[in-house]
Amino acid sequence: MSAIRTINVSLGDRSYPIVIGNGLLNGGFDLTDFVPGSDCLIVSNDVVAPLYRDRLLPNLSGKAISTLDLPDGESHKSMATMRTVLDQLVSKGANRDTTVIALGGGVVGDIAGFAAACYMRGVAFIQVPTTLLAQVDASVGGKTGVNHPHGKNLIGAFHQPRVVMIDIDTLSTLPDRELRAGLAEIIKYGAICDIDFFAWLEENMAALLERDTEALVYAIGRSCELKARIVADDERELGRRAILNFGHTFAHAIENCQGYGEWLHGEAVAAGMVLAASLSDIAEAENERLQALVAAAGLPVKAPAIAVDEWLRAMGLDKKVQNKQLRFVLLGALGESMLTSSYDAGKLRRILGGSAV
Ligand code: NAD
Ligand code: GLY
Numbered sequence: 001m002s003a004i005r006t007i008n009v010s011l012g013d014r015s016y017p018i019v020i021g022n023g024l025l026n027g028g029f030d031l032t033d034f035v036p037g038s039d040c041l042i043v044s045n046d047v048v049a050p051l052y053r054d055r056l057l058p059n060l061s062g063k064a065i066s067t068l069d070l071p072d073g074e075s076h077k078s079m080a081t082m083r084t085v086l087d088q089l090v091s092k093g094a095n096r097d098t099t100v101i102a103l104g105g106g107v108v109g110d111i112a113g114f115a116a117a118c119y120m121r122g123v124a125f126i127q128v129p130t131t132l133l134a135q136v137d138a139s140v141g142g143k144t145g146v147n148h149p150h151g152k153n154l155i156g157a158f159h160q161p162r163v164v165m166i167d168i169d170t171l172s173t174l175p176d177r178e179l180r181a182g183l184a185e186i187i188k189y190g191a192i193c194d195i196d197f198f199a200w201l202e203e204n205m206a207a208l209l210e211r212d213t214e215a216l217v218y219a220i221g222r223s224c225e226l227k228a229r230i231v232a233d234d235e236r237e238l239g240r241r242a243i244l245n246f247g248h249t250f251a252h253a254i255e256n257c258q259g260y261g262e263w264l265h266g267e268a269v270a271a272g273m274v275l276a277a278s279l280s281d282i283a284e285a286e287n288e289r290l291q292a293l294v295a296a297a298g299l300p301v302k303a304p305a306i307a308v309d310e311w312l313r314a315m316g317l318d319k320k321v322q323n324k325q326l327r328f329v330l331l332g333a334l335g336e337s338m339l340t341s342s343y344d345a346g347k348l349r350r351i352l353g354g355s356a357v
Contacts, residue, residue, distance in 0.1 A: 002021055002022055002023070002213075002217070003021065004019055004020070004021040004024070004029065005019075005020045005021060005217070005221050006018065006019050006020070007020070007221065007224050007225050007228050008228065009140065009141070009160070009228045009231055009232060010228075010232040011160060011231070011232060011235055014160045016160060016161055016162055016163050016164070017163055017164070018139075018140060018163075018164040018166065018224045018228065019163065019164065019165050019166065020135075020166045020168070020217065020220055020221055020224065021166075021167065021168070021217075022167060022168050022169045022213070023167070023169065024059075024165055024166070024167035024169075025052060025055040025056055025058075025059065025167045025169065025170070026055050026058055026059075027058030027059055027061070028059075028167070029059060029165055029167075030059060031059045031060055031101075031126060031163065031165065032059075032060060032061065032062060032063060034099075034124070034126055034162040034163040035060065035063055035099045035124065035126070035162075036097050036099065036124050037095065037097025037098055037099065037124075038063060038064055038097075039063060039064040039065070039066070039092075039094065039097075039098050039099070040060060040063050040064070040065055040066070040098065040099045040100070040101050040126075041065075041066050041067070041068060041085075041088060041089060041092065041094065041098060041099070041100050041101065042056065042065060042066070042067045042068070042101045042103055043067075043068050043070065043085055043100060043101065043102050043103070043104075043108060043111070043112035043115070044067070044068075044069055044070070044102075044103040044104050044108060045069055045070045045071065045072045045104050045107070045108050046069045046070075046071060046072055047072045047104075048103055048104040048105070048108065048130050049067070049069045049103070051130075051170075051173055052103060052128075052130060052170060053067065053103060056101070056103055056128060059165075060101075066088070066092045068084070068085060068088045070084070070085075070107075070108060070111065072107075073107065073261050074107055074147070074255070074260040074261040074264075074265065075259075075260045075261040076107070077107045077110060077111055077146050077147050077260065078146050078147060079146055079148075079155065081111055081146070082111050082114055082115050082118075082146050085100070085111060085112060085115035086115055086118065086119055089115065089119050089123075094119065094120075094123070095120070096120045096123060097123070097124070098119075098123050098124070099123065099124040099125070099126060099162075100112050100113075100115060100116035100119070100123060100124070100125050100126070101125075101126040101127075101128060102125070102126070102127050102128065102129075102139075103128045103130065104128075104129070104130055104131075104134070105129065105130060105131035105133065105134045105138070105178075106129075106131065106133055106134040106137070106138030106139075106265065109127055109129060109134055109138050109139050109144075110138060110143070110144050110145055110146065110153070110156070111144075111146060112125070112144075113125055113127070113142075113143075113144030113145075113159055113161070114144040114145050114146060114155075114156055114157060114159070116144070116159055117144050117156075117157035117158075117159030118157065122159060124162050125159060125160075125161045125162065126161055126162055126163055126164075126165070127139035127140075127161040127163070127164040127165070128164075128165050128167075129164065129166060130167075130170040130171075130174070131171075131174055131178055131181075131182060132171060132174065132178070132179055132181075132182025132183070132186075132216075132220070133178070133181050133182035133184075133185055133265065133266050134182075135166045135168070135171075135182070135220050135224075136182060136185050136186050136189075136219070136220055136223035136224065136227075137185040137223070137227065137244075139161070139164045139166070140164055140224055140227050140228065140231065141160075141227060141231040141235075141241075141244075142158045142159055142160035142161070142231070142235065143156065143158060144156050144157055144158070144159050145157065147256075147260055150256070150317060151252070151256060151314070151317035151318075152252035152255050152256050152260075153252065153319075154317060154319075158235065158236055160235075164224075166220060166224075168213065168216055168217060168220065171211060171216065172211070176298075177264065178264070178266075179209070179211070180209075180266065180267075180297055180298045180299055181264040181265065181266025181267055181299075182266055183205075183208060183209075183266070183297040183298075183299065184247075184266035184267065184269040184270040184273070184294070184297065184299055185223070185266060185269060186201065186208075186219050186223050187201060187270070187273070187290075187293055187294060187297065188244070188246050188247065188269065188273060189222070189223050189226045189227070190293075190334075190335065191246060191273060191277070191290060191331065191334060191335070191337070192243045192244070192246045192329070192331075192335075192336075192337040193226060193230075193243065193335060193336070193337065194222070194226060194335060195333075195334055195335030195336075196335075197222050197226070198289075198293070198334060198335060200218075200222075201219070201293060202289075202292075202293055202296075204218075204219070205293065205296045205297055206296075208297075209297070209298065227244065230243070230244060239339075242320055242327075242329060242339040243329050243337045243338070243339065245320065245329050245339075246273055246276055246329040246331075246337055247269045247270070247271075247272030247273030247274075247275070247276045247329075248269060248272060248329075249272070249276070249315050249318045249320065249326070249328055249329075250268075250271065250272030250275045250276060250303065250311075250315070251265065251268035251269040251271070251272035252268070252314070252315075252318060253306070253310075253311055253314035253315045253318075254268040254271065254272065254303055254304060254306070255268050256314045256317075257304075257306045257310055257311070257314050258304055258306075263300075263304065266299070267299060267300055268303075270294045270297070270299035270300055270301070271299075271300045271301065271302060271303040271304075272303070273290065273294065274290065274291055274294060274301045274302070275303060275351055275352075276328060276329060276330060276331070277290045277291075277331055278351050279328060279330060279343055279344070279347060279348055279351055280330040280331040280332075281330070281332075282331050282332070282333055282334065283333075286331070286333060286334045289334060290334065306352075308349055308352045308353050311352045312352075320339065322341065325341050326341070327339055327340060327341045328340060328343055330343065
């Protein structure tokens with residue numbers, strides 16, 4: 001086991017640690033201190049549970065454990081699936097001191113977290129993310145929720161976990177396509193707020209794709225550090241937190257228009273970041289740098305073919321819309337970003353019209 005790195009998310013009495021390392025499963029990190037009562041529900045899915053659930057049990061020694069495996073995939077991130085988590089909590093006689101533990105990627109984390117936010121108006125929640133994307137983004141910051149057929153992540157709640165335990169050993173079984181999807185959110189952090197990290201990613205993308213442990217630990221740690229800082233400043237996205245949505249207005253529209261699960265979230269974010277950069281008033285060389293890094297990560301630089309009106313319909317349900325007007329996270333330069341309603345609407349239509357692969 002290598003050294004454990006801990007990053008704190010500072011939110012007053014809702015502060016919590018993000019613990020990063022390898023060998024944390026199999027009892028390598030004691031989670032019982034974060035479990036207020038005697039019982040837990042481990043929510044996972046039918047891919048991750050057979051791989052890792054037994055390895056999580058020693059971290060919860062002495063606690064009464066029940067389990068629920070959800071069907072795998074973004075297409076199941078729905079109210080119906082979330083309801084099955086609530087049903088399980090009811091049928092197990094869960095109380096206010098029950099803890100819900102999400103073991104899996106962002107889909108499991110978002111659904112389980114939303115159920116934890118709703119059950120008895122909120123029970124304790126722990127994140128054990130097992131995809132790169134969930135380790136660098138979805139498990140941190142307390143956004144939970146599900147999709148609506150007409151819009152991505154439209155239904156949800158803020159509900160912070162008590163702890164996020166990131167065992168990077170879990171990445172050894174992650175398919176290559178899913179690893180690349182996680183790299184999209186990592187690139188996002190460099191693009192929105194840390195040009196040095198962006199440059200580091202340019203240097204180290206090959207090592208990340210080869211799953212070099214040292215490179216992964218650095219990239220996951222830096223991503224969590226940056227996200228923790230932004231969330232601590234603006235937990236409920238009243239302002240600056242919106243920059244974490246760079247590329248996401250486009251991405252959510254892609255996911256909705258293509259059908260949930262067709263494009264992976266990270267793939268849609270990659271193409272969405274390239275579109276957002278094109279809409280930004282930045283030097284062409286910076287635009288090209290972003291595209292080159294996205295391509296180097298094996299991610300799409302072009303969105304799928306979607307009619308402009310379809311784009312605009314789907315983006316109209318974006319959570320950043322204010323007074324019926326779209327707002328975008330745009331770059332002032334690589335490494336600097338802002339949420340703005342000031343953009344060239346004609347350019348937007350031209351970009352959307354020319355976006356197809
Ligand atoms: P995912 O949860 O669908 O996981 C991807 C795939 O990998 C799934 O098939 C899963 O079963 C499998 N898997 C998970 N861990 C594995 C492992 N260790 N080995 C082998 N297979 C494994 O997708 P994701 O990319 O983790 O998450 C995407 C979701 O996260 C989207 O719904 C997105 O909206 C959400 N998200 C939420 C936030 C947030 O702040 N709450 C942030 C970013 C993304
Ligand atoms: N993934 C965007 C956020 O957490 O705010």
